[in-house]
Amino acid sequence: MAAAEMPLEELERWLQARVDQQPAATNLPMLDGYVAAIVAGPVSMSPLDWICPLLAIDADAFNHSGTPEFAAISAVALRHNDISNTLSTAPDRFAPMHRRKPSGDVDPRPWCQGFYAAMRLKLLAWAPLLDTGNVNHGLLLPILLHCRDDQGRPLLGPPRSGRETKKFLRNAHADIPAAVEALRQYWMPIRYARAH
Secondary structure, X not given: OHHHOOOHHHHHHHHHHOHXXXXXXXXXHHHHHHHHHHHHOOOOOOHHHHHHHHHOOOHHHHHOOOOHHHHHHHHHHXXXXXXXXXXXXXXXXXXXXXXXXXXXXXXXXXXXXXXXXXXXXXXXXXXXXXXXXXXXXXXXXXXXXXXXXXXXXXXXXXXXXXXXXXXXXXXHHHHHHHHHHHHHHHHXXXXXXXXX
């Protein structure tokens, strides 16, 4: 796989050239968030079931090495393994790929939107944490508060106005790495019980 891997910068250009085919990710931060949700989520999934929608390719692309599609698949598989290894061996070193806004502030929105796109593949499995009555619902908040629904509205509803909210929103991205690891720990007993 590593020999066939597409460099990440090239992968981003390739994704952007496919926007009309509606891949789940159109940039690297979205791809990174999507893959992180696959790694940390409630169910193990066949690579076909999550890589095909991520890249907007059909399953046959897995059978043809030497193609740009196969190189993209390889890059995604390696990113998946990198995230998985980091979360398994050194979770404190996990760092989402965020871009910066022109102001210099971190822009977590594309990463979070990618994470949410992967959640939507198996939304029913994520349902326990989407229940605001669940004490662990807060694990998703640093991610979901940066997401928008299909109509472009804030997924969690409009934020409260005020300086405290702006400060919280500006810094919430700092909680994402710990939240991803906590989500992985939360789902692990369920995920591996289902796998057997």
